[in-house]
Amino acid sequence: MIRTNKELFNYITNLVLSGSDHSFSEHHFAPSQEILIEGKKVFSVYIMKSGMVKCYLTTDTGNNFIQEFFGEGELFGEIELMDDSFSYCTIKAIDMVSVYKIQKSDFLQLLDQDKKFNRLFIGALISKLKYKATRHSYNQSHTIEEKLMRLKMKFPDLEKVISKQDIADYLGITLRALNRTIKAMSAI
Amino acid sequence: MIRTNKELFNYITNLVLSGSDHSFSEHHFAPSQEILIEGKKVFSVYIMKSGMVKCYLTTDTGNNFIQEFFGEGELFGEIELMDDSFSYCTIKAIDMVSVYKIQKSDFLQLLDQDKKFNRLFIGALISKLKYKATRHSYNQSHTIEEKLMRLKMKFPDLEKVISKQDIADYLGITLRALNRTIKAMSAI
């Protein structure tokens, strides 16, 4: 659920630190600040340097559905940029966040000229695809209790980092259902 | 729900017909034949030439969850190939299917040497990503009736092509629920 991409992170960090590439700039965001906003045009790709953001979209029913939480090395904005569309989701900082930012033209140039980067980028897309596919399938065919079990396995101290509402939005359930299930599970 | 990729289709068709690339071979499958099988190693990328396949994965609860239906120009096998893993889903022909097949090494070479192809490939991944993101979000936050309405809008004669069970598997619901909803909707 909290996605990272070490390989990409290391590569970008190297690019920046070695001074061989000047197209990346660093930016900082405070908790609950929005980095991308649903429906707005996107001009850059962002790569997480530190901290955590949530990526969510608001449905026509007014619910927030959280796609993923991004940590170190994950990138966002790439979808909108590549197909030249408006942002389909909102990216909001959860804690203190630092990101690397690269403009569209620079990004496309890097993609064309740097084979290693190109491959890493494709790898990042593939990883997201696979993640989304299995997640949707899992979500459809399991009860809330099973989903929660799985989350607790992977992230034992999740509740300390992420609010209950966010966890509910991530699982696609109501806060009420989340609380009932947690209580039922702890009673065992 | 039935995904296609005209741009990629045209490009590949040209490559094949012009004779400038010999790494593609053509293959045919009969209805209900399996092209990729979940859990097995993948050695090639496939691109749909004609017909339709379903891409589904079997969950630990025994349900089949259909990810997508692929038509002309869509590609599959790319995820497994790029991250060197076993197939996470099964691809099964629905009607008569023709595909172009390209081996891993040839595919990677093409990706490196053909900038246009590289860009088209990335575009295909991006398109899938976006599709999956919005679909999951929609699925979570709407009732069966709403999902069906939407399907009927986009594919009015869906039931003639795809079996009820497949539609149910695609929506992540039981066949019973599908039938009840259809009947309730037609009564209006």
Next chain:
DNA sequence: CGCGTAATTGAAAAGTATCAACACTGGTGG
């Protein structure tokens, strides 16, 4: 201390799954 946000809980309503029975269809073999 007071305010706003986050968390908790109960009760009723709505939505879905499960289980089980039956109908329809096209093809196959006696």
Next chain:
DNA sequence: CCACCAGTGTTGATACTTTTCAATTACGCG
């Protein structure tokens, strides 16, 4: 030509799960 069979589709009754609505408590911070 009919009987049978397997696959697909239809329907009812019931139990279970989740949402909705609403009220209350806990917590952090200026």
